[in-house]
Amino acid sequence: MKTTLHMVVTLFIVGLFSGGALSLVNQATAPRIAEQERLAKEAAVLQVFVGGAKAEPLIADRDARLAAGADPATLPETYRIYDAEGRELGLAVMGQGIGFTDVIKLVLGVSPDAGEVRGLHVIKDSETPGLGTKIRPGSEFPKQFAGLEGGGHLQPPLKVIKGRRSGPNEVEAITAATISSQAVATIVNETVASLRGYLAANPAGGGI
Amino acid sequence: MSKDASAVRDLVKGLWDENPILRQLLGLCPTLAVSTSVNNSLGMGVAATFVLICSSVLISLIRGAVPKQVRIATYIVVIATFVTLVDLSMKAWFPALSASLGAFIPLIVVNCIILGRAEAFASKNGPGRSAIDALGMGAGFTATLVVLGAVRELLGAGQLMGRTVLPGFEPWIVMILPAGAFLVLGLMLGTANAVNQRRQESARRALRDAWLQKAGS
Numbered sequence: 001m002k003t004t005l006h007m008v009v010t011l012f013i014v015g016l017f018s019g020g021a022l023s024l025v026n027q028a029t030a031p032r033i034a035e036q037e038r039l040a041k042e043a044a045v046l047q048v049f050v051g052g053a054k055a056e057p058l059i060a061d062r063d064a065r066l067a068a069g070a071d072p073a074t075l076p077e078t079y080r081i082y083d084a085e086g087r088e089l090g091l092a093v094m095g096q097g098i099g100f101t102d103v104i105k106l107v108l109g110v111s112p113d114a115g116e117v118r119g120l121h122v123i124k125d126s127e128t129p130g131l132g133t134k135i136r137p138g139s140e141f142p143k144q145f146a147g148l149e150g151g152g153h154l155q156p157p158l159k160v161i162k163g164r165r166s167g168p169n170e171v172e173a174i175t176a177a178t179i180s181s182q183a184v185a186t187i188v189n190e191t192v193a194s195l196r197g198y199l200a201a202n203p204a205g206g207g208i
Numbered sequence: 209m210s211k212d213a214s215a216v217r218d219l220v221k222g223l224w225d226e227n228p229i230l231r232q233l234l235g236l237c238p239t240l241a242v243s244t245s246v247n248n249s250l251g252m253g254v255a256a257t258f259v260l261i262c263s264s265v266l267i268s269l270i271r272g273a274v275p276k277q278v279r280i281a282t283y284i285v286v287i288a289t290f291v292t293l294v295d296l297s298m299k300a301w302f303p304a305l306s307a308s309l310g311a312f313i314p315l316i317v318v319n320c321i322i323l324g325r326a327e328a329f330a331s332k333n334g335p336g337r338s339a340i341d342a343l344g345m346g347a348g349f350t351a352t353l354v355v356l357g358a359v360r361e362l363l364g365a366g367q368l369m370g371r372t373v374l375p376g377f378e379p380w381i382v383m384i385l386p387a388g389a390f391l392v393l394g395l396m397l398g399t400a401n402a403v404n405q406r407r408q409e410s411a412r413r414a415l416r417d418a419w420l421q422k423a424g425s
Binding site: 003007010015018022026029032033036124128129130131 | 244245248270273274275277278281282285286288292293296297299300301303307364365381384385
């Protein structure tokens with residue numbers, strides 16, 4: 001009986017101190033973590049366009065419409081991107097989907113009519129280190145989305161191919177990471193389809 | 209003298225004689241998973257060492273008060289708390305490192321090295337010696353990870369710490385994959401065993417020679 005009490009009390013005290021320490025640290029770090037995530041997203045949204053300096057939400061009342069029960073697929077999270085002189089560079093739209101192991105989140109840069117891809121920036125992934133992680137910024141794979149060798153841009157819907165591309169709707173897969181390449185292409189296709197659907201339903205583009 | 213000597217022994221035994229990976233074969237899961245590059249190895253090693261030192265000291269301090277029936281549960285709660293602290297702090301102050309180590313930090317909770325040192329050392333020794341022991345074990349873990357990571361990064365990507373050092377080298381992709389981790393770790397374990405065997409043999413020979421000499425005279 002005495003031992004049982006001793007065991008229960010010990011575990012209770014250990015749990016109490018652990019819970020207290022965690023809640024203190026969580027309180028101290030939560031605002032910083034949220035801020036870091038916001039900064040990462042903001043930087044990614046601007047980085048999909050060379051010279052991107054300012055981002056403005058395309059759908060100003062998106063949060064309110066989502067809260068009212070609108071389907072998120074019809075309201076893609078999109079920003080108009082301007083350069084330092086205020087010229088519009090295009091739209092940056094957030095996309096996500098399932099990769100090889102877990103969710104891939106990315107920002108896609110497209111032309112103002114969503115006809116061409118202008119840039120790709122993966123924000124979050126859990127792909128295989130050294131293989132699928134080549135979808136991340138700085139590798140060869142995302143460069144195709146910024147512009148094709150010999151001019152022109154990718155035009156969704158995209159198809160993943162192994163080897164050299166022969167048309168503007170073909171993406172060259174990463175060697176030994178076809179599934180990750182395919183996952184990115186699928187996310188791009190779905191995101192562009194969603195954005196094109198929104199733009200077709202709201203010809204003014206503003207939707208305000 | 210004996211106190212200083214034993215402190216030094218507590219520290220250096222983790223580097224080779226009781227190296228957690230090469231001699232005790234503990235913590236192999238994170239070892240195989242994160243050692244794809246030197247930077248990942250360093251990050252994992254330093255984070256695990258920090259958790260190891262903090263939890264060893266705390267467990268040593270409360271070792272008299274914890275009934276032995278619930279000691280493992282207590283250790284796990286203490287370790288899990290420190291791991292979460294490290295995870296949150298890294299997310300808040302080192303987002304880049306946190307992004308690259310991602311899923312591996314929570315794995316420190318089940319890293320056998322930390323529970324192993326708590327059970328084998330910290331629960332039987334004072335906080336000072338436990339901290340020194342943890343530091344030595346952490347250093348041995350980190351050093352082994354870095355060597356493993358360097359070999360894999362060099363052969364698997366032609367790079368070291370993210371910089372290309374073998375231009376024009378066709379990377380062996382298998383080295384980045386789990387199979388490469390098993391191959392390199394196996395070779396390292398074999399080398400460590402060979403070195404230890406040779407050492408033991410020469411010690412035995414020295415002992416025999418000394419005995420023969422004594423018998424002869």
